[in-house]
Amino acid sequence: MRSGFVRALWRLCSVQGAWNYERMTGVGMGHAAEPLLEDLKSADPVRHAEASVRSAEYFNSHPYLAGLALGALVRAEYDLVPGAQISRLRAALASPLGALGDQFFWAGVVPAAVGLAILGVIAGFGLWAIAVVLLLYNGLRIATGVWALRTGLASGARVGAAIGESWLPGAASRAGVVAGLIIGLAVPLAADWLLDPQGLAAVGIAVATLLAGLGAAWRLGPRITAVKFGLIAIGLALILVWGLS
């Protein structure tokens, strides 16, 4: 198993490579499991074949935390846990890992990182701000990936308890608070940075569009997405300005 750790970690970077509506990330999980299951092939070929089938079945979680499930499921195969129990463990891990990862990374770390990059750019650090944020973000992402696979491999079927006792649940709730603060800071400063060289008329148009956007979101809810509103608002402005010029 030890020899396949790095290869499995690498393959986890593309765990969503064949994402589809039938098995979601199942095939990516199977592909990443293969280097870890190699030792089982020589020791117990029948079990290896069964484990390979199970490894590519339906699965979906946050991609950065998929290693927790992968490690736990592979460990369970080596521990000769019954196949039906492994399938149940696989199903049970999907939603919690998805929710935790979405809360920690997608709703917390990513907006915080992007907000920091925006603040850095506005402060005049340009590309350096983006480079530093990319370095920090990917450092955290790789460290989380290594921790996840290690923890999964060490815990096997007890991975649920290991996750509960780990740093992850606490960090997931704190990351959102940090993201809120940073986004709150970054958005007004970004607007100021973009509108600064323009006159009062431009500021008026921006504020009117902002209010229209918030009003549309309040009245129409999810029926009007940000992109849809942006296309309509900018398109209308373009038609009006073009008509006047």
Added chain:
Amino acid sequence: MSNLSAGALVLLAAWGTLTGMDLVTFPQALLSRPLVACAGAGLILGDVQTGLRVGVVLELFALDVLPVGASRYPDYGPGAVAAVVLASGGPWVERLGIAALFALGFAVLGGWSLIWLRQVNGRLIQQGAAGLAAGDPGAIAGIQLKGLAGDLVRSLGLSAVALILAQVLHPVLPGGPRFALVTAAAVGAGVAAAAGGAIRAAGRGARLRWLVVGTGIGLIAAVLT
């Protein structure tokens, strides 16, 4: 057509492809975020400032959506890269709004192409059903690699179309100080998107309180600077 060298176009297409793949398949390293995609394009074009301005505007829109699992979300990368081509070489104040409109259109197209790719991957699963049922590692690897190749083709196609269109539109873009108002509309719509997303994500707990604190400090800083 704008007068970009073949080398720059190849680099932009490669960068656009990488940003497109980064969203879902590989390496998911934040490269698909509009700010990063546009900064890279600005670097390639030698116009970093335009890249950063386009990137910040588009990032405001992107902050609205979380790329969660099976949900539908826009793919900003390839269109954002081409939008920098569109905005470069002229006064950014006049071109930013049009570039944002262009990038948002391609983001929608990119989102649709992701749905298509997922359906293609589903067909690959059906074709490889026997190998999957037998636990054949070769079959699993084959489907995985074809999925990755599919996203490469999708991202490259999207980047190529966006870059060609940006090249064609670049010399005929309307200009003049009035077009700063289009940029202002784009900024307003972007702020509405970011604010809407932030408020939705904040719920009613501590995150909302810190969002309000951050916004207050940000507004004061914006007024004072």
